[in-house]
Amino acid sequence: MISAKTLFERAVKTHLEAQGLLDAVRERLDRLEADSTHSAESAQQQTALAARLERAAAAAAPQWLGAPWPVIGEQRFPLEHTARAGDPAMIRIGDAQPLPGVGFPVVVPFTGVGHIALDTDARDPAVAGLLRSVITRLVASFPAGQLRLLAVDGGALGAPLAPFHALVPAGVMNEPVSGLEEFRELLTEAEEQVKQVQAGLNPSPDVLVLVTAALPPNCGRGDLARLAALAHAGPAARVHLLLAGWGSRSRSSWDQAPPLERTTLVTSDPSSRGHFRVGDPPLESFGGEGRALNAAVSLDPAPPPGLIDELCRRVAAKAESDGKLVFDDLVPEKLWTQSSVDGLTTLIGRVGRGDALVSLDDQTPHWLVAGRTGSGKTVFLLDILYGLAARYSPDELALYLLDFKEGVSFSEFIPTEIDPTWVPHARTVGVESDREYGLAVLTELVREMSRRAAAMKKAGVTNLAQLRTSRPDVALPRVLTVIDEFHVLLKGTDDTAKRSVALLEEIARKGRSYGVHLIMASQSIAGIESLFTKGKSVFGQFGMRVALSGGGGILDTMNDAAAALPVGQIVLNDAAGVASANRRARFPDADAPSLHSLRHRMWEMRMPGSPPPAVFIGYAEYSVDEAPPPSRRVVGRRRKVALVGRQVDVGLSSAAFPLDSSPGRHLAVLGTSPVGADVLASAAISLAGQHAPGEATFHLVSLVGAVDEEVDQLESRLLRGGHQAGMLRLPDYPQLLRRLVDEPPKLMNPTYVFVYGADAATSTLKQKERGRAGIDDFRKLLREGPAAGVHFFGWWRGVRRLVDDLGLGGKDDVAGVVALNVKGNEVGSLIGRANLHWQPRHNRALLIDRHEDREELIVPFVSPGRYSEEFA
Numbered sequence: 046m047i048s049a050k051t052l053f054e055r056a057v058k059t060h061l062e063a064q065g066l067l068d069a070v071r072e073r074l075d076r077l078e079a080d081s082t083h084s085a086e087s088a089q090q091q092t093a094l095a096a097r098l099e100r101a102a103a104a105a106a107p108q109w110l111g112a113p114w115p116v117i118g119e120q121r122f123p124l125e126h127t128a129r130a131g132d133p134a135m136i137r138i139g140d141a142q143p144l145p146g147v148g149f150p151v152v153v154p155f156t157g158v159g160h161i162a163l164d165t166d167a168r169d170p171a172v173a174g175l176l177r178s179v180i181t182r183l184v185a186s187f188p189a190g191q192l193r194l195l196a197v198d199g200g201a202l203g204a205p206l207a208p209f210h211a212l213v214p215a216g217v218m219n220e221p222v223s224g225l226e227e228f229r230e231l232l233t234e235a236e237e238q239v240k241q242v243q244a245g246l247n248p249s250p251d252v253l254v255l256v257t258a259a260l261p262p263n264c265g266r267g268d269l270a271r272l273a274a275l276a277h278a279g280p281a282a283r284v285h286l287l288l289a290g291w292g293s294r295s296r297s298s299w300d301q302a303p304p305l306e307r308t309t310l311v312t313s314d315p316s317s318r319g320h321f322r323v324g325d326p327p328l329e330s331f332g333g334e335g336r337a338l339n340a341a342v343s344l345d346p347a348p349p350p351g352l353i354d355e356l357c358r359r360v361a362a363k364a365e366s367d368g369k370l371v372f373d374d375l376v377p378e379k380l381w382t383q384s385s386v387d388g389l390t391t392l393i394g395r396v397g398r399g400d401a402l403v404s405l406d407d408q409t410p411h412w413l414v415a416g417r418t419g420s421g422k423t424v425f426l427l428d429i430l431y432g433l434a435a436r437y438s439p440d441e442l443a444l445y446l447l448d449f450k451e452g453v454s455f456s457e458f459i460p461t462e463i464d465p466t467w468v469p470h471a472r473t474v475g476v477e478s479d480r481e482y483g484l485a486v487l488t489e490l491v492r493e494m495s496r497r498a499a500a501m502k503k504a505g506v507t508n509l510a511q512l513r514t515s516r517p518d519v520a521l522p523r524v525l526t527v528i529d530e531f532h533v534l535l536k537g538t539d540d541t542a543k544r545s546v547a548l549l550e551e552i553a554r555k556g557r558s559y560g561v562h563l564i565m566a567s568q569s570i571a572g573i574e575s576l577f578t579k580g581k582s583v584f585g586q587f588g589m590r591v592a593l594s595g596g597g598g599i600l601d602t603m604n605d606a607a608a609a610l611p612v613g614q615i616v617l618n619d620a621a622g623v624a625s626a627n628r629r630a631r632f633p634d635a636d637a638p639s640l641h642s643l644r645h646r647m648w649e650m651r652m653p654g655s656p657p658p659a660v661f662i663g664y665a666e667y668s669v670d671e672a673p674p675p676s677r678r679v680v681g682r683r684r685k686v687a688l689v690g691r692q693v694d695v696g697l698s699s700a701a702f703p704l705d706s707s708p709g710r711h712l713a714v715l716g717t718s719p720v721g722a723d724v725l726a727s728a729a730i731s732l733a734g735q736h737a738p739g740e741a742t743f744h745l746v747s748l749v750g751a752v753d754e755e756v757d758q759l760e761s762r763l764l765r766g767g768h769q770a771g772m773l774r775l776p777d778y779p780q781l782l783r784r785l786v787d788e789p790p791k792l793m794n795p796t797y798v799f800v801y802g803a804d805a806a807t808s809t810l811k812q813k814e815r816g817r818a819g820i821d822d823f824r825k826l827l828r829e830g831p832a833a834g835v836h837f838f839g840w841w842r843g844v845r846r847l848v849d850d851l852g853l854g855g856k857d858d859v860a861g862v863v864a865l866n867v868k869g870n871e872v873g874s875l876i877g878r879a880n881l882h883w884q885p886r887h888n889r890a891l892l893i894d895r896h897e898d899r900e901e902l903i904v905p906f907v908s909p910g911r912y913s914e915e916f917a
């Protein structure tokens with residue numbers, strides 16, 4: 046391969062040769078003029094000289110860079126052949142005609158060397174033609190992916206650049222911008238490349254050509270100064286300017302516009318309409334002597350439209366296929382080799398042709414991610430999480446994943462019926478989580494920080510790295526929590542929102558010291574903007590911003606770089622959204638087979654016996670048969686507990702109602718939902734599991750025809766377990782109550798009474814028999830039963846019916862409530878809590894224990910298939 050230096054020297058030599066030839070032409074022409082003889086010999090010589098110049102130009106700017114359009118149309122030169130990023134290239138801009146009938150091509154140095162500026166903007170058709178010509182030559186000559194055009198049209202409504210529209214979706218060119226602000230964005234982007242190269246962060250960037258068909262009309266002196274600075278520093282960073290409309294006399298700001306260095310200036314020729322003058326090429330090595338080219342130049346016309354169309358289509362298709370990133374590009378060959386002592390870093394894709402590396406560390410401990418629906422946010426998160434999981438072992442990284450939307454964001458991390466593997470780093474995964482679950486996860490994170498703080502204090506160290514050194518025996522992974530659609534958690538002013546904000550604030554402030562990181566993603570920050578903009582708000586701690594298409598709300602208000610990003614591109618900004626810190630990166634799609642294969646590799650590598658993540662799936666139904674046994678903390682040594690559901694917490698423990706001998710240890714399930722019957726059955730099954738066969742007696746009173754079958758099945762199950770169980774109907778119920786009052790059982794042999802549809806018994810119980818009403822026995826048992834081991838579990842389908850049954854003085858005689866589809870204020874008045882907050886929700890219940898002053902959201906246990914039945 047020819048070195049850049051050689052190419053440069055060759056270009057210079059050719060240029061000097063052309064200059065020499067031009068001088069020779071001039072000299073010869075002068076002589077011919079003096080002779081006044083237009084001999085056949087002189088004509089021959091002119092033609093020969095022109096041919097030599099033609100050849101010289103063709104050598105300096107070969108093929109697409111320099112051939113006239115008719116020649117290109119005929120020859121079909123190969124694409125992507127003649128230019129390389131970083132190498133100097135000359136380009137043809139027109140024909141010089143020193144005398145009528147004598148012409149030669151004008152080629153000037155451009156990419157790899159300097160810039161081209163025209164004093165006229167592209168509203169002049171000749172200038173528009175030249176822009177199209179130069180752009181076409183560049184696009185055809187550079188290999189796909191090495192050239193990007195930053196297009197500006199502040200005056201001609203995009204018409205001069207419109208034929209190149211096919212390059213926009215391929216990422217080769219932006220949609221031409223016309224406004225001043227957008228123009229400044231592009232300046233920032235170009236400057237950013239210069240800075241990155243100067244800082245050694247991106248040694249081989251794309252060639253970036255800032256093309257202006259016209260500058261925005263209100264362009265100020267500061268903008269011109271920025272262009273001048275780019276002219277000075279750009280070429281070393283592969284940033285070049287192709288400026289039409291530079292230096293129009295009518296603008297006052299031009300008077301003080303700094304000169305453009307390294308620029309070939311093309312000015313309209315006032316003495317010859319339609320002709321231009323070409324100034325000295327940049328750099329002394331090109332022999333610039335301040336003489337300029339002493340010949341009128343007609344600028345190259347635009348290539349035929351068909352040629353541009355075909356070229357753009359081909360280049361766009363090639364750019365897309367060549368530049369295609371795949372998920373496997375993000376995965377290191379060897380898994381789990383990195384240490385997270387100083388932070389977490391992974392590859393997300395490419396910035397230009399360089400790697401896009403992103404970190405969760407002391408500088409950017411927390412991130413905000415935003416993008417409208419369909420922008421690729423889920424894919425981006427998968428790329429990040431799988432990228433990190435591939436680099437860091439579960440001893441280095443633990444994942445807490447929370448998703449508040451309907452969707453499947455994190456299902457790639459958990460075991461399913463089809464694929465029982467999981468990502469071993471995942472500790473808890475919430476899919477379609479409740480806000481309360483989010484709160485529980487945040488609470489757990491704060492607890493983890495406290496544990497780490499205590500451990501640091503004990504070890505006499507002040508940061509995580511030191512703690513890890515002092516305790517090599519304990520795994521202290523960095524904890525990364527990802528909250529997708531976090532606005533759901535923070536929206537509103539209820540208690541959950543307030544507590545969540547407080548916890549988030551604490552984690553955001555202190556997390557960095559304890560290796561606890563947050564990535565919060567959202568499609569919209571609408572509704573939580575007040576939080577977002579609050580000066581010292583929680584979001585101030587989120588220095589790293591990742592904006593996908595439509596996610597510009599998390600960037601600075603002046604920064605609209607994310608407005609029109611295609612899917613697969615992001616703006617990375619590690620300065621809280623300030624425009625100067627934008628890095629535009631591409632990330633790959635996370636295809637299912639690659640995710641599957643990486644997950645399986647990691648699963649095979651996990652520590653034997655390491656548990657799967659605790660999974661909370663908002664829409665899932667749970668049955669008591671899947672419940673883990675009640676913990677000792679709840680049960681104590683002898684207390685039995687009735688399990689009624691799952692807690693909405695990080696460990697997903699069972700929700701339990703403990704029994705003891707205090708008056709009122711009974712449970713009322715409230716609401717018309719048939720889940721009421723399931724909750725009773727779950728309580729019975731769980732209690733049976735805590736008794737030896739024959740120890741306890743279960744009376745099942747079925748007062749609702751619709752659940753007879755379910756009660757029947759429960760009876761059989763209890764009997765099969767060796768317990769004493771019997772099913773009763775309404776007429777037997779008062780007698781049962783009377784018997785239990787008259788002959789209380791022994792505490793050692795508890796009796797459980799389950800009443801399905803207890804409200805159906807009210808009028809029967811109110812009737813007196815032999816001078817005694819069943820309702821009085823019922824009320825007496827509620828108070829005195831627990832001391833004798835008698836506990837009631839009743840399903841009332843309305844709160845008022847229960848209140849009625851309890852009577853005026855008996856409100857306190859049922860300590861436990863499971864509220865299903867009943868109103869919060871009714872339950873509140875039952876338990877004497879006017880501000881009780883309960884909104885009935887599908888697949889949720891509120892468990893209240895008045896003796897323990899406890900309320901918790903639970904997922905009530907149901908018989909398998911309960912909800913599919915409901916929807917059938």
Ligand SMILES: Nc1ncnc2c1ncn2[C@@H]1O[C@H](COP(=O)(O)OP(=O)(O)OP(=O)(O)O)[C@@H](O)[C@H]1O
Pocket residue numbers: 416417418419420421422423424425452568612613614632633634635
């Ligand atoms: N880098 C990429 N390259 C190609 N296609 C992508 C890329 N990222 C995402 N996609 C595709 O775009 C579509 C939307 O992606 P994704 O589901 O991640 O969007 P989202 O922003 O999470 O949307 P939603 O919020 O509606 O779920 C998917 O079909 C996905 O395959």
